[in-house]
Amino acid sequence: MFPGAWRVPPARGSRYGATELFLRTATLGPTLLALCACGPAAPTYYQQVKPILDSRCITCHTAGAIAPFALDSYPSAKARAQAAASATAAGLMPPWRAGAADVTYLYNPSLTDDQKATLAAWAKAGAPEGDKARPGADLPKLAGGIQRVDLTLAMQQPYAPTLSPDDYRCFPLVWPETTPVFVTGFDALPGVTAMVHHVALYLVPPDSAQAPFQWDAEDTAPGYSCFGGPFGNRPQEFAVNLLTAWIPGTQGVTFPRNGGVPVPPGATVVIQMHYNTAASLQPDQSSFQFQLASSVDRQMVYQPFLDPGWVAGQMNIPAGATNVPFLYQADPRDFFSLLGSTLDTTNGFNIEAVMFHMHKLGAEGQLWLERPDHTHVKVLDISNWDFHWQLQYSLETPVRFQPGDQLRLKCVFDNSPGRISTVKDVNWGEGSEDEMCVANILSSR
Ligand code: HEC
Missing domain, CATH: 2.60.120.230 (Jelly Rolls)
Known part of the structure; x- marks a missing residue:
């Protein structure tokens, strides 16, 4: 409401008094606005867009991270405004490939329809900057992630990828725990952030635990080449289970409902690294953080x-x-x-x-x-x-x-x-x- 309304004098010859005129104008307001060619104000970077990008995109879209360009400043976001609108409208970004199902998922980073519409309207309006002094409120970050680090393991030596643009390399690690434990959370600390695209962990049971070290020894460079899983091109000779997997831009993995995966003493953990070498080609020595528990709900x-x-x-x-x-x-x-x-x-x-x-x-x-x-x-x-x-x-x-x-x-x-x-x-x-x-x-x- 505009405070001066009560002082509007009755229009000359009008059948309405000031109060009545104001009330009628107020009811007509939305109609008048709709008739006005200016339309509703376009979203601006500092008010509506930055909170969305900050909460859903910049863990990957920042200098040195996995994505090929940044979205963490007004100029960088403006330069990609149309691409960001298209990629989010198509459901390609943030990466999440699960479509509608009869279940709901935890930690779903997808944008809401309103947020997608905001990015689209912003791009259409020419990506206006808005008022830096009045920033929009931060949106909550995604829930989930590791709460505690109980064990840190690292690659024994740095490995310089040789295959381009993708090098899949497996590194067997000795599991040092001497009692049965549950892995309840996992996070990867990439040596070269821009290169580590995916980490999958496989659990090799104690009676086969030496085999991956043998494969490592047969390959002159650290680790051994492995594309689809921990066997590389070898036939699958024994059962190996997935332990967990990690992608960049997340805060790590926690298992749902206070659950955990048991790891027996004497097991070997094979870490499969997917190096994407398009952005960077340097020796990497990543380390890995585990959250452990001696008992779990499930x-x-x-x-x-x-x-x-x-x-x-x-x-x-x-x-x-x-x-x-x-x-x-x-x-x-x-x-x-x-x-x-x-x-x-x-x-x-x-x-x-x-x-x-x-x-x-x-x-x-x-x-x-x-x-x-x-x-x-x-x-x-x-x-x-x-x-x-x-x-x-x-x-x-x-x-x-x-x-x-x-x-x-x-x-x-x-x-x-x-x-x-x-x-x-x-x-x-x-x-x-x-x-x-x-x-x-x-x-x-
Ligand atoms: C988990 C990391 C991650 C997150 C989170 C993420 N991106 Fe990306 N984005 C990437 C990577 C990596 C690429 C390069 C292409 C690929 O690997 O899919 C990319 C590519 C893109 C592209 C180019 C698409 C194309 O067709 O080439 C756009 C645009 C984009 N991202 C926008 C966004 C926006 C907007 C958000 C947030 C709403 C976002 N991204 C969140 C990692 C991420």
Whole structure:
């Protein structure tokens, strides 16, 4: 309300008194505004845009971090205003590939529709700066992340990547704990922040614990080359479970619902580093922080779900084919116990989180739970798979697999020219030009 309103004299010849005129103008106000060509004020950088970028983008989009350009100042954000609007509208940024499902996820960094609209309107208006002296309120940072560091392990020696633009390198680490413990949180401290794109940790059980050190010794440089998993190009000879995975720009990993993954003494932890060398090529010596607990509310393990037939050679993806779906439906529990799972799933299990794994031909991936009455729960739906962003999707409320239920896994591949070095038939394998389709399911009893 404007304070001078009461002093407006009655218009000459008007049938209305001052008060009445004011009231009528006030009701007409919104209509008049809408008629006015100026429209609602465009969002400005300091008032509306900076809080969004600060809370959702700049952990990666700042000098020296993983993203190829900064978004942490007015000039840098203005230069990318249109790209930021497009990338967020398309759901490509911040990286999060889970589409709508029948579950909600923890730590989802996606922008709200209002926030996307703000970035779009700002770009359209020419990215106005606004008033630096009256900044918009900070938005809350994403929840989650490690709370305590109980153990720090580091790569023994620096490693200078040689493969470009992507070098996948595995480093076996001796697990120093002498009693059984649970890993309840993890964070990576990259040596060269701009280069470390992804870290995956695999747990090798004590009776196979020496093998990765042997592979390391056979390779003259530190560590050994490994693309799809801890075996590199070797055949998978023993069971290895995922321990956790990390991507830059996050505050680290915590397991949902006070859960943790057990690690026995004598195990080996193989750290798979994905170096993206497009931005930087320097020797890296990263270290890794673990949060540990001697007991947890829920013991959790990753159980891989896939069609054993695929591994046996039944995953032919013909050269040039653009849309090759593979579907598998089963009770996964036999397969879990075949792999020596430490979790008793006789009475069912909880799906706590899912990490999908495909290689470079991957296009789509879905995981459903099928009930005996044919109703289903869609747990994860990725329609724009990006090999570079293999995230863990943790469920706010776990989905319970009951005896009688089945899991249904679907992967769709695109083998069109340009996806890998040459156009050729592709089948299952660990190599960078082979394929895989795995749903790693973080499960609890
Ligand atoms: C987890 C790290 C991370 C976060 C968080 C992140 N980005 Fe990115 N962004 C990247 C990386 C890395 C690239 C380079 C392309 C790639 O690897 O996908 C990129 C690329 C982009 C691009 C170029 C897209 C293209 O098509 O090439 C834009 C625009 C962008 N980001 C905007 C944003 C905005 C806006 C936000 C926040 C709403 C954001 N990013 C959050 C890491 C991140």
